Every structure is written in structure tokens, then in C-alpha cells.
Amino acid sequence: MSLVHKLEEANAAYRAGAPIMSDAEYDALVERLRREQPDHPYLQTVEPEPENIFGGAKVRHHAPMLSTEKAYTESDLIRYFSAVTRQAARLGMDEVIYAMTAKLDGLAGSRDRAHGVDLATRGNGLQGEDIGKAFARGLKIVGADVDGPGEIVMPKDFFEEHLVPLGFKHPRNFMVGFVGADTEKDHHRLVKESGMAHFVPYANLPRFYADKDTILRDIAYISEDIRKNTPYDTDGIVIEVEEPELRAALGSTNHHHRWQIAYKTKGETAETTVTGVVWQTGRTGRITPVIEIDPVELSGATIRRATAHNFQKARKDGLGVGSRVTMIRSGEVIPFIMDVLSPAPLDVPTACPCCNGPVEEDGEYLTCVNPHCEAQAEGAISHFFKIMGTADGFGPKAVEKIVAAGITDILAVLDMTRADFEGMGFGPGQAENLEREMKRCMSTPVEDWRFLAAFGIRYLGRGDSKALLCAIGGLDALNGITPAQIMAIDGFAEKTALCIAHDLTWRWMEIEAVRDRMEAPLVSSAPAGDIGTLPLAGMSLVFTGTFSKDREVMETQAEALGAKVQSGVNGKTSVLVIGEKPGASKTTKAAALGTPVWTEAEYLLRIGG
Numbered sequence: 294m295s296l297v298h299k300l301e302e303a304n305a306a307y308r309a310g311a312p313i314m315s316d317a318e319y320d321a322l323v324e325r326l327r328r329e330q331p332d333h334p335y336l337q338t339v340e341p342e343p344e345n346i347f348g349g350a351k352v353r354h355h356a357p358m359l360s361t362e363k364a365y366t367e368s369d370l371i372r373y374f375s376a377v378t379r380q381a382a383r384l385g386m387d388e389v390i391y392a393m394t395a396k397l398d399g400l401a402g403s404r405d406r407a408h409g410v411d412l413a414t415r416g417n418g419l420q421g422e423d424i425g426k427a428f429a430r431g432l433k434i435v436g437a438d439v440d441g442p443g444e445i446v447m448p449k450d451f452f453e454e455h456l457v458p459l460g461f462k463h464p465r466n467f468m469v470g471f472v473g474a475d476t477e478k479d480h481h482r483l484v485k486e487s488g489m490a491h492f493v494p495y496a497n498l499p500r501f502y503a504d505k506d507t508i509l510r511d512i513a514y515i516s517e518d519i520r521k522n523t524p525y526d527t528d529g530i531v532i533e534v535e536e537p538e539l540r541a542a543l544g545s546t547n548h549h550h551r552w553q554i555a556y557k558t559k560g561e562t563a564e565t566t567v568t569g570v571v572w573q574t575g576r577t578g579r580i581t582p583v584i585e586i587d588p589v590e591l592s593g594a595t596i597r598r599a600t601a602h603n604f605q606k607a608r609k610d611g612l613g614v615g616s617r618v619t620m621i622r623s624g625e626v627i628p629f630i631m632d633v634l635s636p637a638p639l640d641v642p643t644a645c646p647c648c649n650g651p652v653e654e655d656g657e658y659l660t661c662v663n664p665h666c667e668a669q670a671e672g673a674i675s676h677f678f679k680i681m682g683t684a685d686g687f688g689p690k691a692v693e694k695i696v697a698a699g700i701t702d703i704l705a706v707l708d709m710t711r712a713d714f715e716g717m718g719f720g721p722g723q724a725e726n727l728e729r730e731m732k733r734c735m736s737t738p739v740e741d742w743r744f745l746a747a748f749g750i751r752y753l754g755r756g757d758s759k760a761l762l763c764a765i766g767g768l769d770a771l772n773g774i775t776p777a778q779i780m781a782i783d784g785f786a787e788k789t790a791l792c793i794a795h796d797l798t799w800r801w802m803e804i805e806a807v808r809d810r811m812e813a814p815l816v817s818s819a820p821a822g823d824i825g826t827l828p829l830a831g832m833s834l835v836f837t838g839t840f841s842k843d844r845e846v847m848e849t850q851a852e853a854l855g856a857k858v859q860s861g862v863n864g865k866t867s868v869l870v871i872g873e874k875p876g877a878s879k880t881t882k883a884a885a886l887g888t889p890v891w892t893e894a895e896y897l898l899r900i901g902g
């Protein structure tokens with residue numbers, strides 16, 4: 294395949310949110326093309342988005358959205374500064390002061406309400422796609438709502454905490470899916486509810502100012518400082534001239550503005566040999582190879598191993614013992630294998646390295662499907678209590694202790710007593726607490742979809758569990774369900790249906806056993822459910838203040854008992870439930886509307902608990 298063809302293919306995949314190579318690899322190939330064929334048309338225009346990946350109408354940009362020129366070295370920067378300085382001298386201007394901002398690594402978009410465009414992608418630079426629907430999906434503008442270009446991004450902390458465990462690898466690719474997906478999935482709702490999909494107009498980014506000599510001297514510190522102070526992924530910094538007159542004089546090419554440059558630190562690379570492969574099972578059951586290498590020095594650190602997250606690619610590339618590879622490390626990424634120079638076959642395990650249980654290939658992942666696998670147990674147990682939402686105290690630390698003591702499945706946890714907890718090294722107070730919380734978890738009514746989602750079955754988050762149970766008529770109907778039955782339901786594709794049916798069969802006994810342990814009934818989400826007999830049926834409640842339990846737990850319980858929970862008081866509110874230090878705006882509003890107010894004690898009395 295020709296170099297350009299390879300670049301075109303990689304670019305199309307990247308723009309669609311499913312890259313087939315790393316950015317460092319792509320950038321290295323672009324630099325190679327620049328060396329070999331400096332005048333190639335591919336280098337002269339904006340790398341285009343494939344047509345119609347977001348399903349929006351075509352939009353013409355009133356100002357073209359260009360790419361940036363890149364500087365990897367000091368001499369690249371000097372060349373840029375000289376060109377600007379020459380032009381400034383022609384205009385009779387003094388020393389130029391440059392503005393620097395974080396180069397956000399997301400999906401570029403432009404807001405141009407002056408021409409009726411809420412938001413559009415960059416497209417080919419001249420014409421993009423209308424993605425205004427992203428606001429309905431939960432996209433939030435960060436800072437002043439100004440027209441102009443910006444970036445669609447997600448804070449990295451949130452991404453790492455909530456989306457990495459679901460298998461997403463890069464916020465940028467996630468946001469491409471978020472903006473373009475036809476149907477709203479659970480993970481989209483999670484992001485929407487948390488308000489973590491952001492559109493950041495570049496004009497709102499913090500700006501740092503310096504002259505060229507300061508920049509050349511301190512560029513490493515400045516870059517690192519900007520990176521550290523930006524909550525989003527970045528891939529360098531943008532250095533630019535601000536004076537409109539100088540911008541106009543410098544002008545643009547079809548590819549970039551001459552008044553702007555992106556500074557990126559290129560990773561250092563080194564060749565080495567693979568000396569060993571160790572397979573590890575993660576918390577979600579995913580089995581990934583850790584590649585051990587002959588130690589190499591890269592940017593001042595000794596690198597001994599790298600994780601290959603995509604096992605399928607590792608096998609295809611031949612990352613086995615004895616293969617020769619190129620490692621790369623830059624300031625912004627952890628070291629990884631960039632290239633396989635000479636392959637060697639990679640032996641893939643047929644059993645889980647942790648529990649010896651059965652494994653399955655699911656797309657690019659190798660997964661241990663044994664729910665009792667110790668490596669997965671912690672994740673599974675925390676997930677259960679978190680989704681049930683009716684017990685406190687089963688945080689990561691406590692669960693780690695429980696699993697370390699050999700209790701690796703939900704049922705076994707539910708069988709534990711205060712004495713058992715104490716035997717594991719919990720203090721008497723905490724042991725008592727855990728026993729009480731577990732009883733509460735078993736005696737509080739929850740919706741059947743929440744119960745099902747608590748088992749952490751692949752593709753059965755809360756929303757999809759609800760859809761499944763509503764369509765199928767309740768939990769019992771899941772016993773022996775076939776892929777065909779699931780596929781017949783709107784929103785379930787063949788691959789997911791196969792996977793869900795398989796996992797349900799495998800885990801049905803456990804699900805039933807846990808349900809038998811429940812002392813409270815599950816609230817059915819099937820349309821013909823007996824909602825009318827629940828104590829809070831038909832009521833709309835608002836909770837404010839601090840309660841003896843987490844507010845979220847109170848609200849979940851109220852919903853399970855038939856209530857609708859609102860976030861603010863309005864004419865439809867039946868009762869305002871107040872804890873300690875209730876919010877003044879809610880109590881005032883309730884007083885003005887004459888809405889009944891209950892204390893926590895009154896509320897508990899009413900629900901009989």
C-alpha cells in the first residue's frame with residue numbers, strides 16, 4: 294500500500310472515531326511523506342472528514358476551518374518566528390507578543406449563529422456537517438457562549454473514572470460517537486446527566502503571553518504547565534499572533550493560517566526485542582498481554598514493559614517473544630509499542646491466567662467469562678452495590694478486603710454476617726455497619742431493571758435492562774431467553790443479542806438465587822405492573838437537605854415505591870421532603886405554592902419503614 298493511501302485510510306478511520314494507528318505513528322508517517330514528496334497534494338489541504346459520518350446536513354463555513362502547521366523542534370519554531378518578525382517589521386511593528394493556548398485533542402466544531410449554524414464539524418475545512426443535535430444530547434458550552442471555532446471534549450478525570458471501565462480508550466473517539474450516534478445509549482445518558490460533554494470555544498481558553506526569546510528558552514516548561522492545567526486531553530500547544538493587522542498580512546494557505554503554529558513534543562523512539570509476554574486479567578474480565586522488552590532508555594526513563602490493550606492487533610502484528618519492535622515515549626503519552634519491525638507469533642491463552650476459567654474472543658478483546666474469577670470479583674461486587682444503590686459502605690477498599698479473604702461472588706457476600714466481617718479484619722463498628730447495610734439492600738424494594746443491571750452483564754446497563762424487561766414482560770421471562778427473542782426488540786443488534794443471551798444463560802442461577810435472597814419485591818417495569826398499590830404511587834416528590842441516608846439512595850427508594858422524583862418544586866410537586874439544612878429556594882417555593890412538607894421521620898412513617 295502506498296504511503297499516501299495508508300495515510301488516507303488512517304485519517305478516515307480517525308475522523309470516524311475508530312483510529313487504526315496511534316497519533317504518533319500517523320504524525321511520523323506525515324513527516325515521512327513531507328521528506329519524500331514535499332509537494333504532495335495530501336500535505337496541502339486539510340485532512341478531510343469522510344462524508345456524512347454524523348448524519349447532519351452539509352454546512353458551508355463562512356470562515357474556513359483550517360488545520361495547523363506543526364513544529365516539533367526548536368528550528369521549526371525559529372522558522373515560524375522569523376517569518377512573523379519579518380512581516381511585523383514590514384508593517385513597522387515592534388516586538389511581537391505571542392499568545393499560547395492548550396491544543397485540545399477532541400473534535401473541532403464551529404458555532405456560527407450569525408448564519409444560523411448552532412454547531413458544525415470542520416469537514417474538509419470549507420464545508421462541514423451540522424451537529425447542532427449534540428446540544429440536545431447534552432453538550433454544554435464552557436465559558437461565554439460566543440460564536441467561533443472550538444473543541445468538543447470531555448474532562449480526562451471523568452473519562453478515566455467512568456468510561457475507561459466500559460472499554461472506551463480515548464475521549465476524542467468517544468466524543469465522535471457521542472455526537473454521531475443514532476440512538477442514545479446508556480453511556481451517552483451517563484455523560485449527559487453528569488454534564489461532562491463540553492464544547493470549549495478556543496476564545497475562552499486561558500491565554501499565556503510571551504515574546505519569542507522567552508518562548509524559545511522556556512517552551513518545555515510552558516508546554517508542561519499548560520498541559521497540567523488543562524482538564525482535557527491535549528496534543529501540544531497553539532502559539533499565535535493576535536494583532537488583526539499582522540494576521541491579515543501573514544494570511545493563510547489552504548491548509549493552515551500562517552499566523553499560528555502548533556508545537557508538539559515528538560516522542561523519542563528506540564528499537565528493542567520482546568523477551569516475554571505476561572497475560573493479565575483486569576477488573577472487567579478483559580485479558581491483555583503485558584509485553585516485556587529488553588530495557589531501553591527513553592526520554593530519561595528506563596522502559597521494561599508495555600501493555601498491548603488490543604490483543605487482536607497484538608496477535609496480528611506478531612508481538613510474540615523474539616519480535617523486534619520500536620518503542621516510543623513522549624511527554625504526553627505513556628510508553629507504547631509503535632511498530633513491529635520483525636514479527637514472532639504470539640501465543641494466546643485458551644484459559645484465564647487468573648482463574649483458569651473459559652475465555653472468549655469478543656471483537657478486539659479476550660475476556661474471561663467466569664463471573665467468579667477473582668480478578669473480576671472486586672469490580673463485580675462493587676458494581677452490584679453501586680447500581681442497587683440501597684447500601685452504603687461497600688466502597689473499593691471494603692470490597693478489596695472481602696475479595697482478598699476469598700469471598701468472590703455476590704451471593705457469598707450476601708451470606709456474610711457481622712462475625713464473618715470481623716474475621717476478615719474489619720473493626721466491630723464497621724462489621725456491624727456492613728451487616729446492617731446488607732440487610733437494608735435486601736429489604737429495600739428496587740426496580741427490576743436496576744436489579745438486572747447490577748449484575749454487570751455486558752451490554753446490559755440500566756437503560757438497556759429497562760428496555761429489555763419492558764419488552765419481554767419481566768425478569769422471569771429472561772429464563773432461557775434466546776438471541777432471536779432479544780434481537781426482535783428495538784435497539785438490540787445481533788452481536789449484542791448473542792452476547793446477552795449467552796451471559797444470561799451462564800448467570801441465570803446466580804441471578805435467581807440473589808433474587809430469592811431479596812426480602813422486598815422487585816418493582817416491575819413491565820407496562821402492566823401493579824404500580825397502583827405502591828405506597829408512593831402517583832406522587833411527585835422533591836428531596837432537599839441532608840438525610841440519614843444518601844440523598845440518591847432516598848430518591849432511588851422513592852422511585853421504587855412508585856414516586857416520581859423531581860429536581861425542583863413546581864405546581865406538580867405533591868410533597869417536599871426536607872432533611873437537615875434544606876435548600877432555601879425549595880422551601881420558599883413550596884411555601885408560596887402551598888406544597889405539603891414532610892420531615893424525614895414523616896416520610897419514613899408514610900412508607901412504613
Ligand SMILES: NC(=O)c1ccc[n+]([C@@H]2O[C@H](COP(=O)([O-])OP(=O)(O)OC[C@H]3O[C@@H](n4cnc5c(N)ncnc54)[C@H](O)[C@@H]3O)[C@@H](O)[C@H]2O)c1
Pocket residue numbers: 303304305307308312313314315316317319320339340358359360361362394395396397398401402415442443444495498528531555
Ligand atoms: N491516529 C490516526 O490515525 C490519525 C489520523 C489522522 C489525524 N490524526 C491526528 O490529527 C492531527 C492532524 O489533524 P488536524 O488537522 O485535525 O489537527 P491538527 O493537529 O492540525 O490541529 C488543527 C486543529 O486543532 C484544533 N485546535 C485545538 N486546540 C486549539 C486551540 N487552542 N487553538 C486553535 N486551534 C485548536 C483546531 O480545530 C484545528 O483544526 C494530527 O496531530 C494527528 O496526530 C491521527
Ligand SMILES: [Zn+2]
Pocket residue numbers: 574645646647648649650661662663666667668
Ligand atoms: Zn478469570
